[in-house]
Amino acid sequence: MGNFLSDKVIAVTGAGRGIGRAIALAAAAEGARVVVNDHGVRVDGAEPRSDVAAGVVAEIEAAGGAATAVADDIATMAGGRRVVDTAVRTYGRLDGAVCVAGILRERMLFNMTEEEWDPVVATHLKGTFTVFRAASAVMRAQRSGTLIGFTSGNHQGSAAQANYSAAKGGIISLVRSAALGLHKYGVTANAVAPVARTRMSAGVPMELSEIGDPEDVAAFVVYLLSDRARAITGQVYTVAGPKIAVWAQPRELRAVHADGPWTPERVADLLPGTVGVDPMPLLERLTEMARAAAAGERPNQ
DSSP: OOOTTTTOEEEEETTTSHHHHHHHHHHHHTTOEEEEEOOOOOTTSOSOOTHHHHHHHHHHHHTTOEEEEEOOOTTSHHHHHHHHHHHHHHHSOOOEEEEOOOOOOOBOGGGOOHHHHHHHHIIIIIHHHHHHHHHHHHHHHHTOEEEEEEOOGGGGOOSSBHHHHHHHHHHHHHHHHHHHHHGGGTEEEEEEEEOBOSTTGGGOSSBOSSOBOHHHHHHHHHHHHSGGGTTOOSOEEEEETTEEEEOOOOOOOOOOOOSSOOOHHHHHHHTTTTTOOOOOHHHHHHHHHHHHHHTTOOOBO
16 A cells, blocks of 8 residues: 555545546555445436445455445535535544546437436536535635546537536536635645546447546546645646646637627627637537448547
């Protein structure tokens, strides 16, 4: 076992499988005591099982580490609070909260139902909020701590996952808000957009040219949780196998100012040649996907 996270207490949601499990195991292997949260559901959020989280705890304990299972649904305020309360009650503090839990219910926007929208947004976005809300209060009192939300490259938009994409975009704004609001208390907040082989990525309808394993993501998250990353906050990182990338902060590209009140005619005259547009790369990918599908191929990304 290592000591990168020696004596730290880390809570990980969605830790029963995939990336969350890899993070829980890696954190424990680096000396952390881990709260393993997983509601144990299928990819679509159905059929919860409490034994999923307990199984990861057993793995950690078998390797000589310390861990506690919490099977609550973090889409509820009570569930998010229970994850944090368990850490404090069992280990006396909470140094890091990593929110990985998520589900998928894919549908085109014009066919999407409320039953397909609400659970996805609740699990990803609200589930990150419930844990961040409870954890931030503990970390503010401690004057230290790290919050990590999980987003996706799909925060740019998605043709068939508007629910997932909207939730992942919201997580980025939540992370940036946490970074701004908690900075003076010594608490950092960052987001990770992983590209890794998991049960979720198995359904992606294209070949991913840059993809790694959950363990690649776990190593990066352990770093963010460590004291060596104390100066990093408000950032969004992609981890895709051997690649680590940082996303740009939102900023204006171009602007124009009217000499007098705006009218539709004045907008039409000024906007195209001055402000213009920022090209959307995903639209080009959709064209390639359509071409590949027509040819019976699996498109690359």
